[in-house]
Amino acid sequence: MLFFQNRIPAFRTRIGLLAVALQLLFSLGSQAIDPKATGFxxxxxxxxxxxxxxxxxxxxxxxxxxxxxxxxxxxxxxxxxxxxxxxxxxxxxxxxxxxxxxxxxxxxxxxxxxxxxxxxxxxxxxxxxxxxxxxxxxxxxxxxxxxxxxxxxxxxxxxxxxxxxxxxxxxxxxxxxxxxxxxxxxxxxxxxxxxxxxxxxxxxxxxxxxxxxxxxxxxxxxxxxxxxxxxxxxxxxxxxxxxxxxxxxxxxxxxxxxxxxxxxxxxxxxxxxxxxxxxxxxxxxxxxxxxxxxxxxxxxxxxxxxxxxLKATTADISLKTARMIVETPRKADLGWVDDLKDYTRTNKAGVNIVKLPVRFLQINDDIAIWSAPLELFCEISNEVRDRSPFPYTFYFGYGNGWLGYLLTAEEITHGGYEVTVSPYTPAAAKDLTDSVVNHLQGKK
Structure with missing residues (x-):
């Protein structure tokens, strides 16, 4: 553009203005038309x-x-x-x-x-x-x-x-x-x-x-x-x-x-x-x-x-993120820490609740990834995967913090170290599993 303007300095004013406008458009919009900025x-x-x-x-x-x-x-x-x-x-x-x-x-x-x-x-x-x-x-x-x-x-x-x-x-x-x-x-x-x-x-x-x-x-x-x-x-x-x-x-x-x-x-x-x-x-x-x-x-x-x-890859990728809060009772008489006040509440019945943040990433129609700030027992993620409609369902653990061990109801009856560092009741595994599976299956 500059070469064109230097060669013909006396070009008519309106054409010159058009050239300047086009130059400005290309300068401001270069990322919008850059092929690197489109697609995956x-x-x-x-x-x-x-x-x-x-x-x-x-x-x-x-x-x-x-x-x-x-x-x-x-x-x-x-x-x-x-x-x-x-x-x-x-x-x-x-x-x-x-x-x-x-x-x-x-x-x-x-x-x-x-x-x-x-x-x-x-x-x-x-x-x-x-x-x-x-x-x-x-x-x-x-x-x-x-x-x-x-x-x-x-x-x-x-x-x-x-x-x-x-x-x-x-x-x-x-x-x-x-x-x-x-x-x-x-x-x-x-x-x-x-x-x-x-x-x-x-x-x-x-x-x-x-x-x-x-x-x-x-x-x-x-x-x-x-x-x-x-x-x-x-x-x-x-x-x-x-x-x-x-x-x-x-x-x-x-x-x-x-x-x-x-x-x-x-x-x-x-x-x-x-x-x-x-x-x-x-x-x-x-x-x-x-x-x-x-x-x-x-x-x-x-x-x-x-x-x-892994033989096949594709450039045709769609990403979709989502979040939910799964609420489940916490152990009776268990205290809490001040910096996590946003992760608990007390319901109308006086029951203290843990507010579990769960995240989802869907990639195209075959990959579903979910994550939570938990030390989760594998039976729970295994069940979610088995019940998921997505052929590739992954659980990303220790995600975005740590809110304790979450055991199955059966394993809680056996006691052990993990029970002592868990804030959850036996209801938690079902609360979490049902909520995650319902989301993956498109249910509200």
């Missing part, structure tokens, strides 16, 4: 959040780190179908309070205009990573563990790197394709061992309920070259035990790093309903004699095999 786009970013100094570790009893075994990360993906932009974050931490999620979600809304319904922050549930933010509900059950203040400087860094990572991913959005598939790994086991008296304790139950499916989503670039994997598998991050003082992503982090080294693309490890599921090697005091490395083959190679069997 995606991007992924990996951000190191390993602390510089020693930190209080979350998981087991209160203890301070002495070093780093393996580095920990935010892994961030942004999906955009031209109408809906969805942000998924997988971070190598145990849990955060829903109030911490709300704080970060509010910042993303203010700074980047992202609606919280489209921002999911999931945790891999490693028990060897630092605390982030206030304790939230765990302080109600394990008050002795929190006789210290959380590190605000480290929390601020974690928050800033997450927000900056999302902003970076949005800038990197490019045309993409998406595929979905299943895999299977026998890297986990039911951990609710039971004695002859029927009482449960932390151990191994080879005959107990388990979920060994790997749910896999692959993102490719427009030319079919791989961009990233999203892997969904239920496993506690407890290969390393409470005596370990080295920061680690535990099995989820080690597996993610291994797959990334093998395939050359990021892997977002999304934990599932791991409330009663442990790694088959668990709670080692010393990483040198532990079995972290074995999960590279037990689970990492199985993720790679699932990826190899």
């Amino acid at each position: 786009r995606a991007a992924v970013v990996k951000v190191d959040v390993t602390p510089e100094g020693h930190q209080m570790l979350l998981g087991y009893g209160a203890r301070r780190s002495t070093g780093v075994l393996d580095r920990i990360y935010h892994r961030i993906t942004v999906l955009d179908d031209g109408k809906t932009q969805f942000v998924l974050v997988s971070s190598d931490f145990a849990v955060v309070s829903p109030s911490e999620y709300d704080k970060v979600a509010a910042k993303l809304k203010s700074q980047l205009g992202i609606d919280p319904v489209n921002f999911w922050w999931t945790l891999t549930h490693t028990h060897s990573a630092p605390e982030v933010g206030p304790p939230g509900l765990p302080a109600l059950f394990m008050g002795d563990r929190y006789q210290h203040k959380f590190d605000t400087d480290y929390t601020d860094m974690v928050e800033k790197k997450l927000i900056d990572g999302v902003a970076e991913a949005r800038k990197k959005l490019e045309p993409a394709r998406l595929g979905v598939g299943w895999g299977m790994a026998q890297a986990n086991i039911n951990r609710r061992a039971k004695g002859v008296d029927g009482k449960a304790f932390l151990g191994m139950d080879p005959d107990g309920p388990v979920d060994r499916r790997i749910g896999l989503i692959r993102l490719d670039k427009a030319d079919g070259t791989p961009m990233a994997l999203i892997s969904n598998y239920a496993i506690h991050g407890t290969v390393m035990g409470g005596e370990n003082l080295l920061i680690s992503g535990d099995a989820p982090g080690v597996v993610a790093q291994y797959v990334e080294e093998q395939l050359g693309i990021p892997l977002l490890f999304i934990n599932g309903a791991a409330g009663n599921i442990a790694p088959i090697y668990s709670q080692y005091a010393n990483h040198k004699i532990g079995r972290l490395h074995q999960f590279k083959t037990l689970l990492g190679d199985k993720i790679i095999a699932a990826n190899q069997s």
Whole structure:
């Protein structure tokens, strides 16, 4: 345009004005007609959040780190179908309070205009990573563990790197394709061992309920070259035990790093309903004699095999998000914590209620993903999957905070550790299952 104007400076005024107008139109509207801004786009970013100094570790009893075994990360993906932009974050931490999620979600809304319904922050549930933010509900059950203040400087860094990572991913959005598939790994086991008296304790139950499916989503670039994997598998991050003082992503982090080294693309490890599921090697005091490395083959190679069997991807992608609040009674005479006042209420009958936020992501007509801030027992997510009309139904656990263990009514009768850190009554499993299934089936 400038070349045209310089060659014919005396062109008639109205034509000149038209040229200026067209130039302005192209300048202001370039993104609207940019082919990269239409159709399905995606991007992924990996951000190191390993602390510089020693930190209080979350998981087991209160203890301070002495070093780093393996580095920990935010892994961030942004999906955009031209109408809906969805942000998924997988971070190598145990849990955060829903109030911490709300704080970060509010910042993303203010700074980047992202609606919280489209921002999911999931945790891999490693028990060897630092605390982030206030304790939230765990302080109600394990008050002795929190006789210290959380590190605000480290929390601020974690928050800033997450927000900056999302902003970076949005800038990197490019045309993409998406595929979905299943895999299977026998890297986990039911951990609710039971004695002859029927009482449960932390151990191994080879005959107990388990979920060994790997749910896999692959993102490719427009030319079919791989961009990233999203892997969904239920496993506690407890290969390393409470005596370990080295920061680690535990099995989820080690597996993610291994797959990334093998395939050359990021892997977002999304934990599932791991409330009663442990790694088959668990709670080692010393990483040198532990079995972290074995999960590279037990689970990492199985993720790679699932990826190899995933043949078809498509650029024709539609994203649809939704949310609901599932209300269920909380245990009688159980208190609450001040920073979670928005997650409870008292009904007209005087019953204290827990308000459970549940999120949904539907991708086209065959993928349904739901998430909740729960340490969910696998029987519940298994039933939801079995009753779902979507052939690919995934549960993304430890999502957007932690509101305790949610057990089946049957398992509550056996007692055990998980019952002591659950705010729910035996009605909760049915309340949650029915609400989620009704939503997936399109019922009100």
